[in-house]
Amino acid sequence: MNTHFTPTIDSPLKANGRFGRMSYLGWNMLMSFVMIMVIGLIFAFTPGLLTDPYNMTGSSTPGTIAVALIVIAYIAMLYFTFVFTIRRLHDRNHSGWLSLIMLIPLVNVLMMLYLIFAKGDVNPNQYGVPRPTQTWEKVLAWFYILVFPIGIFAAISIPAYQDYVQRAQQVEMQQNMQDVDQ
Template sequence: MAQSGAAKQFDPHAMYFLTLITRMKETALNSPALNNPYLAPDAVLTGAPADDDTYEPAIFSLQGRIGRVRYLAYSFLLSLVLMLVAGIITAIVSVIARDPGVTIIVMAIAFYIPSFLLGFAMAKRRLNDLDRTGWLSLLMLVPLVNVVLVLYLIFGAGTPTANRFGPRPVKNSRAVVLSGILIPVFIALIGILAAIAIPAYQSYMLRAQAAQMQQQR
């Protein structure tokens, strides 16, 4: 009888806790986060860019992806700037030194070496847009292979979403498109004129030096 009385005194408390545990279990099982398979997780992933992220490429940068049109526009625009700077430096040196050999060396230092570095930098950014490592730009040093690489950089379609090298560049503006078309044509014309003018200038310098030497005799 004593045991029966103790059980009767304990039963209300036991029933209370049992009811509380049962309600908590039902609440957890009926939670929308567990039953809705389309509900986004609460955790926010950071670090990696989302597939639809974009960024505005900077022309004077070694980082970031660039597409085909920007590759042409940036490469030729910077080459044009280098040509103008190298032309001014070469003209000044030719007047001061009056030696065709020195002029050619200065032209090589002022234009060709920076052009090589520029080519590697632009190729690296374009390769990153293709989800390829920038080290492949060293293939520019291999004859014939560099032709294939340049064609790949010009015509290869970049990753349409973010890749391991960052988000995709924003859509090309009208200025970028026009630059990618007109600047290469303009530089080609300058190259043709330079191919005609530089030999003529060197020939003139040689004749001038020969005439000066004859006068000194």
């Protein structure tokens, strides 16, 4: 009997297979980088999209194409988000259909936290053997882990600080006006 072993090629961009926590975070970080670059290029090559968002100048073609490209990029991002979520669920030996929970607001945050923190099966399960995490995936995952909280902190603190500075300037102007009046 001739048994020939044919290794299966695990494509991370397809829903069948498994993703460990670090692979899941690494691929999500890569997807975020790609989306930022794609949307940045769309804005860079579409003059007036940022300065004239309501198309007051009447040139509709560049804006329409840019919006269509952004919609296509967003759909691609949604697709890959579901692929990565399904693969992570497979690592936990759950059905990929649970990925539809990601469509429910607020519950999707809990699902994301579950996928990040829940340990995967170390043994083969019905979705295959554990997939080894590549070094570059680990690097991107740690970058995601370290940068994401900093980004949230910055998104909250910078506008709060700007509001504080603006209110302090208003109070200072009021005090100066009162000093002039006296």
